Amino acid sequence: MAIRDKPFDNEQRFGTIETDLKLMREILNQERQKRDVFMQDVLQQYKDVCSNMNRNESGLLDKMRKNKEELFEENKRSKEQQKKLEELKLEKILGDSEYLRSLIRQVDTKISDEVNKRLKHEFENKTWFEQKMTLFRQEIKAEEKEILENEKKFLGNIQESMNSLNQIMANTKQHLEADLVATQTLFNENVKSK
Numbered sequence: 001m002a003i004r005d006k007p008f009d010n011e012q013r014f015g016t017i018e019t020d021l022k023l024m025r026e027i028l029n030q031e032r033q034k035r036d037v038f039m040q041d042v043l044q045q046y047k048d049v050c051s052n053m054n055r056n057e058s059g060l061l062d063k064m065r066k067n068k069e070e071l072f073e074e075n076k077r078s079k080e081q082q083k084k085l086e087e088l089k090l091e092k093i094l095g096d097s098e099y100l101r102s103l104i105r106q107v108d109t110k111i112s113d114e115v116n117k118r119l120k121h122e123f124e125n126k127t128w129f130e131q132k133m134t135l136f137r138q139e140i141k142a143e144e145k146e147i148l149e150n151e152k153k154f155l156g157n158i159q160e161s162m163n164s165l166n167q168i169m170a171n172t173k174q175h176l177e178a179d180l181v182a183t184q185t186l187f188n189e190n191v192k193s194k
Contacts, residue, residue, distance in 0.1 A: 053190055060183050067176050074172055078165050085158050092154055096147050103143055107136055 114132060 056190060057187065060187055064180065064183060067179055071172065071176050074169065078169055081165060082162060085161060089155065089158055093151065096151055100144065100147060103140065107140055111136060 111133070114129070
């Protein structure tokens, strides 16, 4: 009887081993399926990250290109404005000079006319003539002074405008450089995270 029990025990052991093997195979298959699903998720996430990186890089490059074009246009506009201001300044100076010459010619004409008139009269009018000359000189000096003051004011306004333009250019440049640094940093971080 003990001899019959041994083969029966062996059959039970083999049956248990086969069952264990089936269970192990099922567990192994389940783990493979889980691993496959996990790998597919990881691959999809990697594709999404790459897609986002490409979109972000394209957006950053477009923004950098746009900022560069805006800076170029702003620089061009400021140069054109500076050139126009200089032309206006030159026109103003030339106009003031011409106006002053015209005034001097008018005064010279008036003086010449007055001298011719007074020379025809007697010397008793000499005092009146001297007073008239003094008044003319004072008028000329007053007008010259007014023109010079207006010119100084105009030059001061031009200088203030140029300083404002330079400040705007400096602020725009700083802002664009800051944007460029931030963009470069973001780009570098995205590249490092790959």
